[in-house]
Amino acid sequence: MHLDLASLKSVRCFAETFLKTESRLDLLINNAGLVADGRTEDGFGIEFGVNHLGHFLLTCLLLERLKEAGGGRVITLSSMAHRWGHIDFEVSSERKTVYSWQFFQAYCNSKLCNVLFTHELAKRLKGTNVTCYSLHPGDPLHLYSLVVFLLTLFQTLTNFRRRKAFVEELRAK
Numbered sequence: 001m002h003l004d005l006a007s008l009k010s011v012r013c014f015a016e017t018f019l020k021t022e023s024r025l026d027l028l029i030n031n032a033g034l035v036a037d038g039r040t041e042d043g044f045g046i047e048f049g050v051n052h053l054g055h056f057l058l059t060c061l062l063l064e065r066l067k068e069a070g071g072g073r074v075i076t077l078s079s080m081a082h083r084w085g086h087i088d089f090e091v092s093s094e095r096k097t098v099y100s101w102q103f104f105q106a107y108c109n110s111k112l113c114n115v116l117f118t119h120e121l122a123k124r125l126k127g128t129n130v131t132c133y134s135l136h137p138g139d140p141l142h143l144y145s146l147v148v149f150l151l152t153l154f155q156t157l158t159n160f161r162r163r164k165a166f167v168e169e170l171r172a173k
């Protein structure tokens with residue numbers, strides 16, 4: 001079955017086919033995650049679209065089948081990079097230009113979305129037999145994690161310098 005998380009139409013198509021052909025779903029692992037520049041078919045930032053939105057829609061569409069299984073589980077792969085994420089609805093939803101250097105911030109933001117989504121889903125599923133988890137895979141001291149940290153530090157410093165320059169420009173006016 002084909003699934004392109006960068007297309008909400010494809011997600012709907014996949015879920016429809018799955019629900020028609022598979023009578024049972026015990027475990028849904030929302031694993032796909034990328035760091036890239038670009039847009040989804042629907043015009044969202046690619047990381048927000050693939051890493052969060054596609055999984056979000058897929059989970060919602062398959063939720064009833066998970067409930068029927070008795071003891072269903074939803075596992076969403078996040079990352080320790082979620083700590084540096086923030087929710088920026090303007091960039092994510094209003095289809096503004098995302099500069100290429102912002103792609104890493106967009107990844108952190110999407111990983112924060114994964115955590116918040118899991119948290120909210122768990123709350124809403126209280127009392128049902130479905131449980132939800134989000135996690136950082138692997139060793140937090142891995143090279144990947146170090147790269148995440150250094151890139152974030154770089155970006156934070158860059159943002160700080162840009163903001164400072166902006167404030168100084170305003171003061172001068």
Ligand SMILES: NC(=O)c1ccc[n+]([C@@H]2O[C@H](COP(=O)([O-])OP(=O)(O)OC[C@H]3O[C@@H](n4cnc5c(N)ncnc54)[C@H](OP(=O)(O)O)[C@@H]3O)[C@@H](O)[C@H]2O)c1
Pocket residue numbers: 003004005006007030031032033034050077078079080136137138144
């Ligand atoms: N690797 C790490 O050290 C690390 C650390 C922290 C968090 N994570 C998280 O763990 C998860 C898995 O990471 P990974 O390193 O295993 O990633 P990966 O090797 O790059 O694999 C990413 C997977 O996502 C799929 N994918 C990408 N775009 C897709 C789309 N539009 N529709 C459907 N599937 C799509 C890819 O499918 P195709 O192969 O078909 O393209 C691939 O199977 C991600 O959520 C990542 O953020 C990983």
